[in-house]
Amino acid sequence: MTRTLLRNVRPWGGAPADVLVDETGILEVAPAAEAAAPATDAPAGASDLEVVDGAGGILLPSFSDVHVHLDSTRMGLPFRPNTAGPSRMDRILNDRANWRSAEQPVAARATYTLERMIAQGATRVRSHAQVDADSGLEKFEGVLAAREAHRDRAHVEIVAFPQVGIHLEDGVPDLLDEALRNGADLVGGIDPCEIDRDPKRHLDTVFELAERHGVGIDVHLHEAGSLGLFSLDLIVERTRALGLAGRVSVSHAFALASTVPGVERALEDVAELDIALTTIAPKGSLTHPLDLPIGRLRDLGIRVGLGMDGQRDYWSPWGNGDMLERAFLLAYTQGYSNDDDIEDALAVATWGGANVIDGSLRRLGADGRPGVAVGDPAELVVVRGETPTSAVMDRFPERVVVHAGRVVAEGGELR
Structure with missing residues (x-):
């Protein structure tokens, strides 16, 4: 050996x-x-x-990027100005309108980006791969190819991710099922109220697929304030009822950054059911807070990891594969200035993400x-x-x- x-x-x-x-x-x-x-x-x-x-x-x-979209990356390609509109659906549809005209296919772009991530210190990665009626399994297969190309250099999990919703277009549940049969490690979901506008049906489908295939769940939850807490409560309800504690992650979870009533109770539910959280270090405002309360999560023993999200894609020009830079951004958006707090941000970018992927690892805490x-x-x-x-x-x-x-x-x- x-x-x-x-x-x-x-x-x-x-x-x-x-x-x-x-x-x-x-x-x-x-x-x-x-x-x-x-x-x-x-x-x-x-x-x-x-x-x-x-x-x-x-x-x-090593760094752990636990929220990245390798299927949409344009790292290493000529810079394109961002042409997306201001809303989330504008950005989703901008990607749909442009991804086929990229200079390289999904597999080549994902493989190159994963290479740069590893070279800069990330050996644990959780990538979402869009599955929808437009792209079918092509994006998922591209991320699968990237994982195979670097299988001896990094551990890569793939989330079958219905970015355009599950029930707005025909055939998406079947595509998710096929992706899970063909190597996806988790099933995703997204804003069940805002995208599908049918949170019960959306989340029932996500949890049913997870049960059928014995996989974990990672739901994008951008919904803020009381709406986001409502969706999170539905996730909590299903996690508890189906005995899936420790198997569910929520990405972004902007509602937990808000000051509306119910946040503390939601945090306690998340802690009780060992629901992991991932953040991309966003910077909100006083009226629209987006930054998770990292210190409070640590105190409650909630697993939290950091991710790059998109990387120079059709959503935005941000992202360069360097999780050390993303740790810097987390410290910045959290308002950290003393060394202990900045090391906390570094810990989230490294061991915190590792613990999101492997819940058996010990938690971040005050014991070193x-x-x-x-x-x-x-x-x-x-x-x-x-x-x-x-x-x-x-x-x-x-x-x-x-x-x-x-x-x-x-x-x-x-x-």
């Missing part, structure tokens, strides 16, 4: 250490050897060993920074910086990326 020894790294910016890993996880964390020690001076039994000089870099759990101790998964990234906070502020591109105990990218390039 191949092992990797990361020499002279600083777990979460702490004391220099040598860290031995293999595909089963982190095997040993020991004080760093003296600088004069030969690189071949490895722990006993570490045959087939690759030794990597961490050069005093900060060792973190997880993910770099013996027994943790060997999903790691070495970044440059004096401290974790300075790493978030400076975002130097030099990184070493480890997946399943093996270096898969270094210096911004895949191996």
Whole structure:
């Protein structure tokens, strides 16, 4: 079994250490050897060993992008001005009008974008793949091809995602069913009141498909205020009734950022049923708050992860595949300025997302920074910086990326 020894790294910016890993996880964390020690001076039994000089870099759990749309990306292609209108449906239909005229097919665009994400330190990814009457399974199959191309470099989950609703067009439930039979890991939903305008039917279909295939659920919930809390309550109701605690995620969950009555009760329901949340670090306003209460989620033990969302697609020009930059944006939109809080944002971008994907991992909390101790998964990234906070502020591109105990990218390039 191949092992990797990361020499002279600083777990979460702490004391220099040598860290031995293999595909089963982190095997040993020991004080760093003296600088004069030969690189071949490895722990006993570490045959087939690759030794990597961490050069005093900060060792973190690898980044986890748990809300991305690889099917719509235009990263690496000529820039196109955003032609979408202001509403969510305008953006949905703008993508529908333009995706076939992209310079590359979905599979090529998704594969390239996933490459750049991995090279910048993400080894856990949850991508939504649009399934609808217009594109059929073509977008899903493109994301499936990207996952296969990088199967030895990252763990990728795919959500069969009905972005244009489930019951506005014929045949969408059958397409979702086919995607789940062909490799999708979760079934998605979107704004059951605003899109389908039939929340009961929409969510009944989502939960029935999840039960039929034994998969998880990830629902986009942009609906704000009382409407969003109503939809969230329907999700809670079904999660409880069907015994799906720990199997459901809600993306965006803007209603939980509002000040309307019922938010605290909704948070308690989410915590009770272990419903995970994902955010893209949006910046709202006093009248339309969008930023989740990260500190309160942590206090309640709610799993929360971070994602890039679209990347230079037909919705917006934002996104570059760098989850360290997205951690910076999370800290910024949360109004963080002290080091502990900024490290919280970094923790959400790394271990928080890992915990969204794997609920068995321990939760973010006040008991230190997880993910770099013996027994943790060997999903790691070495970044440059004096401290974790300075790493978030400076975002130097030099990184070493480890997946399943093996270096898969270094210096911004895949191996």
